[in-house]
Every structure is written in C-alpha cells, then in structure tokens.
Amino acid sequence: MKKMLVGLLALLVALSPLVAAGQQEKKDEPVTLNVLFYSPELAEQYNDMVAEYKKATGVTLDITVLQTDYRSVLTSRLNSGDVPDIFMSSAYADNSTYKDYVYDLSNEDFIKQIEPGALQGVISDGKVTGYPFLVQSHSFIYNKKVFRDNGITTLPKTLAEFEAVAKKLQANGVQPFATGFKEFWVLPQTAWQAIANVPTENYGGYEKFVGMLNSGALKFKDIPQMSQLFDLLDLIKKYGGPKPNESDFNDQTSSLATGKVAMIHQGNWAEDSIRKTNPEVEIGFLVGPTGNNAATAGIMFDSNQTIRIAKDSKNLQAALDWLRWLTTSEYGKNWIPGKVKQLSPIIGAAAPDSYIAKETSALLASGAPGYPWFYQMFPTGTEQQLGAILQGYCAGLTNREQTLDALDAAYAKIAKAAQ
Amino acid sequence: MTQLRRKQLNRGLVFLLFTLPAFAAILVSVEIPFLMSVVSSFTKWNGLDKAQTFIGLENYKELFLDDQDMWKAFGFTLRLTLGSVIAVNLCALLLAVILDSDIKGKNVLRAAFYVPNIISLIIIGYIWRFIFSAGFDSFYQKTGWEIFMLSWLGDVNIVYFSVLLVSLWHSLGFYLVVYIAGLQTVPRDLIEASMIDGANRTKRFFRITLPLIMPSITVCVFHSLSNGLKAFDVIFSLTNGGPGNTTTTIALDIYRTAFVINRFGYGTAKSVVLFLMILILSILQVRVFKRREVEV
Structure with missing residues (x-):
C-alpha cells in the first residue's frame, strides 16, 4: 500500500513539469471572448457568425444563449465577478442599470456607421453605452390568405375598424385574434402601443412623459387616453377564442401560420417561427390602433436589443475588434439582414428577405408613425410587474379603476427603488 | 486533575x-x-451597483406596512401549502395501504407512481402547460366533455386546483415510498393479535397501524409543509404566477423582487421573513407530531 502511494506521488512529481509546460503554452493561444446573449431562436445564426469570425481572425467567441432567466444569470455573473466580455440587455433604462460595468463606445470609429436613430436608445449622459444589435418592430401581424378568403380588402387602422374586421371574421367562423396574454411581455407591448401617440401629443415627448411618471407628477389614472389601452385589450380578449388567458407565444405563431386565427400582436422576431410552421404562409403587418384616430395609428419601431462591452474585461480590445468587424466587414454587414433576416441598424445595409421587415419599411415610407419603445424607458422591472397587473385585468380580477390604481402603486414603488 | x-x-x-x-x-x-x-436585508442595493446603502429597518417597514402583493402571495402560499399537505398525505397514505396489500402488479404500480418524482418540476410544469391547453383541446374535440373546455390555467377560480393537481401528481411517489416503508415496519404479530381480539379492518388501521407509522407521518408532513412554503419551480413553469398575480408564491415574489425589479436588499428582507416563518411552522409541526409517536 505504502509503495503504491509513493509510486503515485513520484509519478505526480514527474508529470507536473509537463502540466506546467502545457499551461505556459496556453498563454500564446488566440483569445477567447466570453459572450452571454439571449434570443435562443437565433442560436443557428449566432453559431454561423462565430464560425465565420474564427475563420477570419482566429478569435473564438464562446457564446452562452439563454432566455427566461437571462437577467438573473447575468446579474449573478456580474455580482460574482465572472463578468462576460460581451453581453446583451435592453436599451433605455438598462443603460443606467449596467452603468458600472459597460464600456463607453463614444469614441469608437465604427459607431459612426450606425443610424443615429438607432443610437438614441443607448445614449445616456452623452455616452454611447452599447451597440444596437438590430432594429425591431412590433404591431399586429395578419395572415393575408385568411383576410383574402373572408373578403377583407381594406386594412383596419382604428379601433372601430378592427372591431368590424373581427366581427366579420368571427361570423365566418374564423377566430380573429390569438391573444398571447399568458406571456408577461406580450401584454405590455400590446397595451402601451395603444397610447404611443399620447406622450408626444399631450406631455411634450417621451422623456418628459416618463420623467413625470418617475417623479410622481403624472399618474396613469390621470391620463384619459388610458381608455384606448383598455378598449384594445377588451377587443382582443372578446375576439380571442374560448381561452384567451392561456394563449402564449407558441400558440400565437402556430395558430397564425396554420390560418386558425387571422391576427396576432407580435414583432418581427415571430416571423421565423411562423414560417417554420408553414413555409407557404403569407403574412403582413398592420398598424396598431390608437383609439379611433387613423392618423396616429402606427407601429412600434426601435432598436432595443443592445450589445454591451464589459469595460474591465481583459479582452477589451478583442471585443471592440469584433464589433468593428461586425459593422464593417462584408459578412458582418450582411449578417443581420441576410442571416438573422431582420433590419440592420448599420447605414446602407441591405434590406432583409422578410415579410415584416419589408412591410415595416413600406409602412414607414407611406407615412405611418414609427413610435419608439417608450415603455423601455420605464424603470427596470416595470415590464413584468405592470404586465402582471394588465394580465389580472384581462383575467377579470380587477376593473379599469382598480387596474389603474394598481399600475400607479406598482410604478411608484419601482420608481422610488430605482432612484 | x-x-x-x-x-x-x-x-x-x-x-x-x-x-x-x-x-x-x-x-x-x-x-x-x-x-x-x-x-x-438592511440595505438598499440593486444587485449590480458596487455600493450598498445602509437604510436600517426601511425594508422591513415597507414589507409589513406597504406591500399588499407580498401578503397576497403569502396568502396563496399558505392555501397551497395547506391544500398540498392534506391532499398529498391522504392520497399517498391511501395508495400506500392499497399497494402494501396483496394486489396484482403492485410492483409495476409502485414504479409508475414514482416515475414523475424523478423528472424535474420545471419540465413537468411545461408538460402540464401543454396538456392543459393543447392536450385538453383535443380531448374536448374527441369527447365533448365540458370539463376540458374550462380554462384550467386562465381562470382565476380554477388555477389553484390546476397547480395543486400538478404538484400532487409530481410528489405523490416520494411520499408513497416513505409510507410503504413505514407500513412494512408494522409488526405482523400485533395485527394478528388484534384480529384475534376481533378488530375489523378499519379499527385495525386506526388503532394499530396508524399510531405505529406516526414517524413516517411526521417526516411526510414536515417535508410537504416545507416544500409547500418554498414552492417555486412548478409555479414558475406552469403559470409564471399568473393570471395577474393570483398564483404568485412567496418564493416567486422574492425571486422577482431581487432579480426582475433588481431590489436585492428588499428581496433578502423578504427571504429572511420567509425563513423565520418556515422555521417557526416546522418546529411547531415537529413538536406536535413527535408527541403522538409511539414505540412498539
């Protein structure tokens, strides 16, 4: 027994220089960037880009892709000092959430290649705190064939027109909407769009509007146009099939793709799932109603998904090089429109082969308003909290008055904590 | 010395x-x-800033005086715990008695009841989410029974039972095993003696078996109690606390306070309170049940 132990120890001593040598060698190896992203539906496209970048430069990107618990994983990793070199977050309110960790991109040459409009959401205190990943839009998506088959030729713009279309579809035995009410992020997207015109019309712009909400000078219950929001939710619920509170993202996309429902409130990220369910499907994009004024009916159009670079990363230069490659190289420029098939924030980028991206451009060109995702300016955490309250309204837990009070109370609390 | x-x-x-x-x-x-x-828990900290601000008892003040959502979640957690402690223990005990007797295929049945316990609750949540929506839809088309047309996850009056059903289905196997093990330790001679004395089946169960398996009951009730109070994963994947906040448990509320709203200080204050509650309830429960245990 003792002999064996001695033998083992001797072997260990003999081998240790070898191990040490191995470690020495590692230092000269090319860098590996540690990346934390969300949107698992883009996993294929991420991997394609990683392979291409490795071919071009020899640098490896080690990407972890998460979805539902992304925020908690990111928070714990930042906390424990295991900071990823590159990570993603939302724009606006998240600029200050991660302020202690992100690198200021203001002086990087490649930032000049980005559409100034797309940069708005990442600028905070005059600093460019992130890199806009792609430009997204959300509003109502409709199945063109279902509309054709039911003789709907004029596309609805106002609440009354949407109701008329829904009535007609219902009478023909087609379910007008799949609600998506079970997802806590679909509800607020649907709801806030219904008052997207209000901040500029009545409160002097989005920043002032959100500032007043944050300071408590403005309450939701004092905004008369909140009725537009409730009217829209009521309409979707009424024409949203027998179980409106159980519809989730998968239900929305698959029902629309198969023609079981005519309309869903979703964004361009849903197109991939819809076309995977039914490659033949023809889909279009509708403006969302803001009450009964057809002129203000628009789409929500913004760059929200943001790539951020960790300022204390030891691979900072490599991470910046990667962003430069993504902005200026042939492959990088074409990655968002060509592979991810969404709108790119880079100036002069190609148009993607996507129904919704094309219709987004067409709608904006025809003069429909493109509203920023102003609810992302609300303090971090409101999306889920207010979403749950709106979900309660849709489930019949609270009436309009109680819902408004609950929204105000929840908002005030989060705003106070965020100060 | x-x-x-x-x-x-x-x-x-x-x-x-x-x-x-x-x-x-x-x-x-x-x-x-x-x-x-x-x-x-005495600080205001968003989990990300490098500095934590000490604010004394502010978090606890807000928790006890100005947080209806938390107390609603607390109420739901208590209801869920009570429901699951009763349902799980009754069902498991009943099944254990049946599966401990000489019926055909009892080994297969024991395994079948245990299988759901091996699968992670998160996955079970997703599976049942599918069964409740798409699965029940096709059941309805086949059978025409109204029960499948109810909105099991969307109706605020039904969703409690859906959650209870899924957690019962998942955890039954574990408690079943504990009870079967308990039943097998009951000495045959005592049962035989009581038979000779003329005790019938029910009397035998309540007078002999039940007092003798009291240790198993203590373990099972303790376990289901603390699991009920800590319920998180099944809610997270099945309902995500919805509709509204009707099925939000304390654990989910704490998770959201800390990781979604980024209020780590306040979240830890809540978890300290949860810890104290579980501690007190568990001590009480173990004390009460220990007293009723008998030695052979």
Whole structure:
C-alpha cells in the first residue's frame, strides 16, 4: 500500500513539469471572448457568425444563449465577478442599470456607421453605452390568405375598424385574434402601443412623459387616453377564442401560420417561427390602433436589443475588434439582414428577405408613425410587474379603476427603488 | 486533575476535531452567506451597483406596512401549502395501504407512481402547460366533455386546483415510498393479535397501524409543509404566477423582487421573513407530531 502511494506521488512529481509546460503554452493561444446573449431562436445564426469570425481572425467567441432567466444569470455573473466580455440587455433604462460595468463606445470609429436613430436608445449622459444589435418592430401581424378568403380588402387602422374586421371574421367562423396574454411581455407591448401617440401629443415627448411618471407628477389614472389601452385589450380578449388567458407565444405563431386565427400582436422576431410552421404562409403587418384616430395609428419601431462591452474585461480590445468587424466587414454587414433576416441598424445595409421587415419599411415610407419603445424607458422591472397587473385585468380580477390604481402603486414603488 | 476529568476533556477534544471539517464546510457554504444576506436585508442595493446603502429597518417597514402583493402571495402560499399537505398525505397514505396489500402488479404500480418524482418540476410544469391547453383541446374535440373546455390555467377560480393537481401528481411517489416503508415496519404479530381480539379492518388501521407509522407521518408532513412554503419551480413553469398575480408564491415574489425589479436588499428582507416563518411552522409541526409517536 505504502509503495503504491509513493509510486503515485513520484509519478505526480514527474508529470507536473509537463502540466506546467502545457499551461505556459496556453498563454500564446488566440483569445477567447466570453459572450452571454439571449434570443435562443437565433442560436443557428449566432453559431454561423462565430464560425465565420474564427475563420477570419482566429478569435473564438464562446457564446452562452439563454432566455427566461437571462437577467438573473447575468446579474449573478456580474455580482460574482465572472463578468462576460460581451453581453446583451435592453436599451433605455438598462443603460443606467449596467452603468458600472459597460464600456463607453463614444469614441469608437465604427459607431459612426450606425443610424443615429438607432443610437438614441443607448445614449445616456452623452455616452454611447452599447451597440444596437438590430432594429425591431412590433404591431399586429395578419395572415393575408385568411383576410383574402373572408373578403377583407381594406386594412383596419382604428379601433372601430378592427372591431368590424373581427366581427366579420368571427361570423365566418374564423377566430380573429390569438391573444398571447399568458406571456408577461406580450401584454405590455400590446397595451402601451395603444397610447404611443399620447406622450408626444399631450406631455411634450417621451422623456418628459416618463420623467413625470418617475417623479410622481403624472399618474396613469390621470391620463384619459388610458381608455384606448383598455378598449384594445377588451377587443382582443372578446375576439380571442374560448381561452384567451392561456394563449402564449407558441400558440400565437402556430395558430397564425396554420390560418386558425387571422391576427396576432407580435414583432418581427415571430416571423421565423411562423414560417417554420408553414413555409407557404403569407403574412403582413398592420398598424396598431390608437383609439379611433387613423392618423396616429402606427407601429412600434426601435432598436432595443443592445450589445454591451464589459469595460474591465481583459479582452477589451478583442471585443471592440469584433464589433468593428461586425459593422464593417462584408459578412458582418450582411449578417443581420441576410442571416438573422431582420433590419440592420448599420447605414446602407441591405434590406432583409422578410415579410415584416419589408412591410415595416413600406409602412414607414407611406407615412405611418414609427413610435419608439417608450415603455423601455420605464424603470427596470416595470415590464413584468405592470404586465402582471394588465394580465389580472384581462383575467377579470380587477376593473379599469382598480387596474389603474394598481399600475400607479406598482410604478411608484419601482420608481422610488430605482432612484 | 483527576483521571476521569482528563478522560472527559480528551473525549471533548476528539469530538471537536471530528466535527470540525463538517462544521467549517457548513459555516463557509451556509451560515456565512446566510448572515451576509441578513446584513443585505438592511440595505438598499440593486444587485449590480458596487455600493450598498445602509437604510436600517426601511425594508422591513415597507414589507409589513406597504406591500399588499407580498401578503397576497403569502396568502396563496399558505392555501397551497395547506391544500398540498392534506391532499398529498391522504392520497399517498391511501395508495400506500392499497399497494402494501396483496394486489396484482403492485410492483409495476409502485414504479409508475414514482416515475414523475424523478423528472424535474420545471419540465413537468411545461408538460402540464401543454396538456392543459393543447392536450385538453383535443380531448374536448374527441369527447365533448365540458370539463376540458374550462380554462384550467386562465381562470382565476380554477388555477389553484390546476397547480395543486400538478404538484400532487409530481410528489405523490416520494411520499408513497416513505409510507410503504413505514407500513412494512408494522409488526405482523400485533395485527394478528388484534384480529384475534376481533378488530375489523378499519379499527385495525386506526388503532394499530396508524399510531405505529406516526414517524413516517411526521417526516411526510414536515417535508410537504416545507416544500409547500418554498414552492417555486412548478409555479414558475406552469403559470409564471399568473393570471395577474393570483398564483404568485412567496418564493416567486422574492425571486422577482431581487432579480426582475433588481431590489436585492428588499428581496433578502423578504427571504429572511420567509425563513423565520418556515422555521417557526416546522418546529411547531415537529413538536406536535413527535408527541403522538409511539414505540412498539
């Protein structure tokens, strides 16, 4: 027994220089960037880009892709000092959430290649705190064939027109909407769009509007146009099939793709799932109603998904090089429109082969308003909290008055904590 | 110093030495983090900023005076715990008695009831989410029974039972095993003696078997109680606390306070309160049940 132990120890001593040598060698190896992203539906496209970048430069990107618990994983990793070199977050309110960790991109040459409009959401205190990943839009998506088959030729713009279309579809035995009410992020997207015109019309712009909400000078219950929001939710619920509170993202996309429902409130990220369910499907994009004024009916159009670079990363230069490659190289420029098939924030980028991206451009060109995702300016955490309250309204837990009070109370609390 | 005292001292030293590694491990991995979070509960911290601001008892003040959502979640958690403690233990005990008797295929049945327990609750949540929506839809088309057309996850009056059903389905196997093991320790001679004395089936069960398996009941009730109070994963994947906040449990509320709203200080304050509640309830429960245990 003792002999064996001695033998083992001797072997260990003999081998240790070898191990040490191995470690020495590692230092000269090319860098590996540690990346934390969300949107698992883009996993294929991420991997394609990683392979291409490795071919071009020899640098490896080690990407972890998460979805539902992304925020908690990111928070714990930042906390424990295991900071990823590159990570993603939302724009606006998240600029200050991660302020202690992100690198200021203001002086990087490649930032000049980005559409100034797309940069708005990442600028905070005059600093460019992130890199806009792609430009997204959300509003109502409709199945063109279902509309054709039911003789709907004029596309609805106002609440009354949407109701008329829904009535007609219902009478023909087609379910007008799949609600998506079970997802806590679909509800607020649907709801806030219904008052997207209000901040500029009545409160002097989005920043002032959100500032007043944050300071408590403005309450939701004092905004008369909140009725537009409730009217829209009521309409979707009424024409949203027998179980409106159980519809989730998968239900929305698959029902629309198969023609079981005519309309869903979703964004361009849903197109991939819809076309995977039914490659033949023809889909279009509708403006969302803001009450009964057809002129203000628009789409929500913004760059929200943001790539951020960790300022204390030891691979900072490599991470910046990667962003430069993504902005200026042939492959990088074409990655968002060509592979991810969404709108790119880079100036002069190609148009993607996507129904919704094309219709987004067409709608904006025809003069429909493109509203920023102003609810992302609300303090971090409101999306889920207010979403749950709106979900309660849709489930019949609270009436309009109680819902408004609950929204105000929840908002005030989060705003106070965020100060 | 006498010989005896030296011996005692020696023994104490040996005891200390042997427990030291375990003690150190628990101290580093459990106790110190716990104390750190108690400290955090007196601060305002968003989990990301490098500085934590000390705000004294503010978090606890808000928690007790101005947080209806938390108390609603607390109420739901208590209802869910009560429901699951009763349902799980009754069902498991009943099934254990059946599966402990001489019926055909009892081994297959035991395995079948245990299988859901092996699968992670998160996955079970997603599976049942699918069954409740798409699955029940096609059941309805086949059978025409109205029960499948109910909105099991969308109706605020039904969703409690859906959650209860899924957690019961998942955890039954574990308690079943404990009860079967308990039943097998009941000495046959006592049962036979009672038969000779003329006790019928029900009397035998309540007068002989039940008192003798009291230790199993203590374990099972304790376990289901603390699991009920800590319920998180099944809610997270099945309803995500919805519709509205009707099925939000305290654990989910804490998770959201800390990780979604980024209020780590406040979240830890809530978890300290949850810890105290579980501690008190568990001590009470174990005390009460221990008293009823009998020795053969």
